[in-house]
Amino acid sequence: MPLTKPSQHLHRDLKEAAALLKWSGVDLMQAAVKLSEAGHEDDAQELIRIATRFQAVEDLMAGYADEVEAGRIARWKVE
DSSP: OOOHHHHHHHHHHHHHHHHHHHHHHHHHHHHHHHHHHOHHHHHHHHHHHHHHHHHHHHHHHHHHHHHHHHHOOOOOOOO
């Protein structure tokens, strides 16, 4: 069964959110490396924890997008 237009938008939005989380996590990891090299290990570790959480949420968003694509989650136009 093809996706409704609202479900297509939901799928696209979830994929976009996952991609943004992924690249934000990459940026945070790069900042953590620089902080660590500058001797700010506690701050670096905090950024690593945040980046790790971003990765977990990225995986959730990608999984939800897959469920939308498979038709297990749907969005309908409310009138």
